[in-house]
Amino acid sequence: MSVTAPREYQHFIKGAWRKSESGKTLDVLNPATGELLTRVPAGDARDVDAAVAAAREAFTTWGQTSPAERQGILLEIANRIQKRARDYAELETLNVGKPIRETTNIDIPLAIDHYRYFAGVLRNLQGTTQTVDPTMLHLTLREPLGVVGHILPWNFPLLLAAWKLAPSLASGNTVVMKPAEQTPVTLLELANDLRDLLPPGVLNVVTGYGPDVGAPLASHPGVRKLSFTGETTTGRLILQYASENIVPATMELGGKSPHIIFPDADVERAIEGVMVGVFLNQGEVCSAGSRLFVHDAIYDRFMGKLVAKVKGLKIGNPMKEDTQLGAIVSREQMEKVLSYIEIGKKEGAALLCGGTRPTDPELAKGFFVTPAVFGDVNNKMRIAQEEIFGPVVSVIRWNDYDAMIAEANDIAYGLGAGLWTETLPLAIKTAKALQAGTVWINTYNALAAGAPFGGYKKSGFGRECAFDTLLHYTQIKSVFVSTAEKPMGLY
Numbered sequence: 001m002s003v004t005a006p007r008e009y010q011h012f013i014k015g016a017w018r019k020s021e022s023g024k025t026l027d028v029l030n031p032a033t034g035e036l037l038t039r040v041p042a043g044d045a046r047d048v049d050a051a052v053a054a055a056r057e058a059f060t061t062w063g064q065t066s067p068a069e070r071q072g073i074l075l076e077i078a079n080r081i082q083k084r085a086r087d088y089a090e091l092e093t094l095n096v097g098k099p100i101r102e103t104t105n106i107d108i109p110l111a112i113d114h115y116r117y118f119a120g121v122l123r124n125l126q127g128t129t130q131t132v133d134p135t136m137l138h139l140t141l142r143e144p145l146g147v148v149g150h151i152l153p154w155n156f157p158l159l160l161a162a163w164k165l166a167p168s169l170a171s172g173n174t175v176v177m178k179p180a181e182q183t184p185v186t187l188l189e190l191a192n193d194l195r196d197l198l199p200p201g202v203l204n205v206v207t208g209y210g211p212d213v214g215a216p217l218a219s220h221p222g223v224r225k226l227s228f229t230g231e232t233t234t235g236r237l238i239l240q241y242a243s244e245n246i247v248p249a250t251m252e253l254g255g256k257s258p259h260i261i262f263p264d265a266d267v268e269r270a271i272e273g274v275m276v277g278v279f280l281n282q283g284e285v286c287s288a289g290s291r292l293f294v295h296d297a298i299y300d301r302f303m304g305k306l307v308a309k310v311k312g313l314k315i316g317n318p319m320k321e322d323t324q325l326g327a328i329v330s331r332e333q334m335e336k337v338l339s340y341i342e343i344g345k346k347e348g349a350a351l352l353c354g355g356t357r358p359t360d361p362e363l364a365k366g367f368f369v370t371p372a373v374f375g376d377v378n379n380k381m382r383i384a385q386e387e388i389f390g391p392v393v394s395v396i397r398w399n400d401y402d403a404m405i406a407e408a409n410d411i412a413y414g415l416g417a418g419l420w421t422e423t424l425p426l427a428i429k430t431a432k433a434l435q436a437g438t439v440w441i442n443t444y445n446a447l448a449a450g451a452p453f454g455g456y457k458k459s460g461f462g463r464e465c466a467f468d469t470l471l472h473y474t475q476i477k478s479v480f481v482s483t484a485e486k487p488m489g490l491y
């Protein structure tokens with residue numbers, strides 16, 4: 001291991017480290033060992049005030065920078081993360097508990113790519129012109145909003161920060177970011193790495209608990225736009241704050257995504273897809289394919305192979321290159337996952353494997369849960385309807401297409417959906433029938449810069465990762481220009 005976190009961080013405000021006004025700190029743990037990783041300030045409204053003031057001041061100049069200048073800066077952000085890619089991957093793994101092979105191959109490279117993507121597409125953020133009549137020209141200007149408040153979750157800290165920071169900066173806004181209290185490390189490292197690149201106040205990071213920092217940020221009158229990723233219940237609160245100040249908000253919330261196996265699926269690939277769908281990042285993925293619909297005709301064969309494969313998953317120290325399933329982010333989240341295992345058993349589902357804490361003494365202090373498969377699940381059960389956010393898949397048997405589609409859509413959420421079939425017309429028909437912001441055909445959890453990501457129904461609104469995102473971070477000004485040489489003659 002080559003990198004360690006410092007003993008303590010401070011807030012990052014106006015280009016410098018700054019102590020919390022309260023002087024209080026909170027412990028950040030390594031979930032694989034339960035040990036202290038570092039400490040960060042437990043901020044409050046006073047720190048948020050300072051950060052918003054810094055961001056507002058910085059906006060007066062940053063909002064006027066040229067697209068070319070911002071493009072250069074975003075490309076340099078990408079290069080700086082790239083230079084320390086291994087450090088970022090290790091710190092993310094130490095803080096989140098997810099396997100190093102994931103942070104190395106997914107989180108960090110994708111984060112880098114988002115800065116590059118937005119560096120490119122920002123040059124296309126242009127207005128329109130029209131000739132209204134021979135003496136009247138109309139044009140639109142796309143202008144930044146001002147200070148944007150970002151409230152982040154703990155599952156993909158640096159990647160989801162990129163989803164929000166890259167388009168915000170690309171379109172000329174300044175930002176105040178609140179990382180999840182469990183996982184602030186990589187964002188604070190990034191702020192430090194960009195100290196001499198971004199003018200002071202363009203990027204501010206305030207750490208602390210949701211009600212102490214997130215709430216004052218979301219309700220701050222100096223903030224002109226909010227972007228939130230997290231639970232639907234928290235999103236609802238944040239929308240209430242946004243409504244007080246009449247500010248737009250992007251909401252990326254929970255999910256309970258259906259993942260459908262047709263009888264003609266390529267079973268080997270589909271099984272891998274199911275594993276990617278629900279065991280990537282220990283299932284702590286808002287788009288996890290956690291409701292699996294397997295067709296009756298192949299149910300027994302498919303489930304036999306799936307369970308054998310799940311039992312063979314390598315769970316353990318996430319810093320080891322061959323670990324496939326790491327630790328759950330916190331004790332609280334681990335207990336939540338374990339409680340759903342009990343709920344599933346009580347509801348009458350068949351626990352086919354996993355759902356326990358591992359017996360390996362080396363893992364005893366970490367927050368691990370063995371990967372679980374529930375068979376014979378009914379779509380009405382809580383383990384089919386509620387987001388568990390852990391390595392648990394609920395499997396539902398189906399045989400009637402229309403009834404299965406109705407069940408797949410019979411859920412409050414609509415973030416992702418997946419399906420496996422070798423029949424193209426069926427795949428397209430099904431993709432259209434599913435109520436979800438992203439549908440994966442013969443793949444699962446694929447993400448790409450340029451592919452809009454966001455939810456239908458209670459999974460939220462607004463789209464991240466794509467050109468459309470820049471539209472959410474800007475507002476339109478309509479400008480009419482008269483070229484008339486004489487008065488209209490009305491008065």
Ligand code: ADP
Nearest residue numbers: 152153179180181209210211214215230231234
């Ligand atoms: P999770 O259960 O996945 O942590 P949350 O929605 O609770 O999901 O957390 C996502 C983010 O929202 C975190 O940064 C958290 O601190 C923040 N948060 C939690 N409660 C509030 C709140 N009342 N107001 C603002 N932000 C909050």
